[in-house]
Amino acid sequence: MTTATGAALRRIQTGNALSAFGNGFTVPFLFVYVSQVRDLGAGTAGTVLALFAVAALVVLPFTGRAIDRRGPLPVAVAGAALAAVGSLGLALSTTVPATFASAVVFGAGVSVIQPALATMIVWCSAPANRSRAFATQFFLNNLGLGVGGLLGGLVVDTDRPSSFLLLFGIEAAMYVVLGAVAATVRLPAVPRAETGYAGRPSGGGAGSAPAPGGLRALLSDRAMVTLCVLGFVMFFACYGQFESGLSAYAVEASRISPAALGAALAANTAVIVLAQFVVLRLVERRRRSRVIAVVGLIWTVAWLAAGVSGLVAERHALAVAAIVSTYALFGLGEAMLSPTVAPLVADLAPARMVGQYNSAFALVKQLALAVGPAVGGPMGATLHLPYIAMLVLCSLGVSVLALLLGRRLTEAQDNPLRASVLVASSMPLETVREARAAVAASGGPPLPVAPDARAGGNAPEVRDAPGRCA
Incomplete structure (x- = not known):
């Protein structure tokens, strides 16, 4: 990493942390704001949350090509502008159509930012330090969300709509800052030919035929297809359940209070923030596929702990401890995945298709986040045993798919630090x-x-x- 790319990476991380800080001000309170403060009803509030995912599903298929053709910087700036406009729109909207339109704009902007920033990180890093760069991004995201949520909770007051306007105003300002910071980043003129050690050059050399690109090329990459399937199962079994199925199960089956549930969510964030760089030192020298397989086993234990909490619901302290342990174990798994999965997507991609690979994986994540609550919410609230059994099987499936993925990776893709030693x-x-x-x-x-x-x-x-x- 040169001094210039190191400075660019720090700017990217700073802007990303500030946007997460602003997002933390509004995300925990959006449902209450739409349904109660604006008095538009719970159905409208639920639709607003669903529209975020719908907007992402619409724009992400086009985002990757835009990143690879125009570069990630203008795409990130455009996404930040859309997110700022959408946030202000949500703050000022008083009717259902205006709220829906603002939700679509906001969801589109946020979903565009994610693969653009990921591609910028890839361009400004080398395989040997890419895991650390993505781990730092994940750490700052969670720290920003946590601090923003904490401060937002001190400001918000359902009896004072102006307090919510302040929250959305801060969020919009943070996205403006992200756009301004991104616009000042000096990226390499062209993406690196050595996106990873896997020998995936951009192609197009003198006298050579252009290499195929687009969706067909991505689908022909068996390792990437396997990673996408693995990613869907991971996001379905973890993030897709946090605010829907697992919360419903904790309240209905384990009979814990909303305050205790908040403590469990805080434990998740605390584990990520406190353990991220300790975990990074342990996993960055290991095979990525085996790290993911271990995460599947950790999440299996987490879901079994959730099941135990339902069985001991009458013993309130034990039930709460089991649910807190579930969220904490999820946080440990997330800390292990952050330096593993996103860098692997980058190292699988040919240099000319980094944006498309990042966008495809972001699309898989959004699909899981849309399907997860739709399936998990009703099951977690009513079908308690089948719900836990389903997610135990999903977590074991993560381990199996990870080991299958490892068979389709080169040594350089699965363990880039070892590859760097062999190259040296x-x-x-x-x-x-x-x-x-x-x-x-x-x-x-x-x-x-x-x-x-x-x-x-x-x-x-x-x-x-x-x-x-x-």
Whole structure:
């Protein structure tokens, strides 16, 4: 990583954290605002939340091509502008049609921002430090959401509509800041040819036929298709249940209070914020497919704990402890996935299709977030045992799909840090020293080189550091 790309990455992370901070001001209170403060009813409020997902499903298929053709920066700026306009629209709308229209604009803007920022991070990072970059993004997102939600809770008052206008105003301002920060980022003129160590060049060299692109090329990538299926199951079994099925199960089956549920959500955020970089050190040297498989097992234990909470509902303290443990275990799994899944999407993509791969995976996430509440909400509220059984099976399915994915990945895609060591072993010593300095400056783990290497020759084979898992 050069000084210029490091500065660009820091700007991207700062803007992303500020937008998450603004989003935290409104997300926990949006349903109450639409249904009670604006007196538009619970049905309208539920539709508003659904329209966010619908808007994302409409715009994401076009977002990837726009990113790859125009670059991620103008797409991120346009998304931030749409999100700011949508947020202000939600604040000022007093009728159902105006509220729906604002929700569509806001949902479209937010969904466009996600793959654009992910592509910017890819352009400003190298495979050796990409996991750390995405882990930092996830950490800042959760920290921003948590702090924003906490401060928003201190400001909001259902008897004072003006307090909600202040929240939406702050959110809109944060998206304006994100757009302004993104507009000042200096990205590389063209995407890196070495998106990963997998040898996925952009193609189009002199005398060569243009490589196929678009949806057909993506669907022909068996590893990416497997990752998308895996991603759908992951998002369905975790994020798709947080505010719907699991909440309904906790209230109806475990009989815990909304305040206790809030404590469980706080435990989820706390685990992510406190454990993210500790977890990063443990997983960034491991095979990505095996890390994801372990997450599936952790989530299996989490859903079993939720099941236990329903069985001991009469013993309130135990039920609450089990639900809090469920959310905390989900947070641990999320912390393990953040430096694993998003960098893997980037390393699977040919350089010319990074935006399309990121958008496709974001589309899979949105599909899971749309289907998850629709299926989980009613089941969590009424069909308690089938609900837990379904999600235990989904979590085990995550582990199985992850191991299947590992068979379709190259060594470089599955374990890029090991690949960086193997590449370093065949480089001239001066080149190795430059690479080690660049990785150290970015905060990534060092590339070990045997001390007896002679200047001017190739570096001898680099041995793995103790504890490194192949």
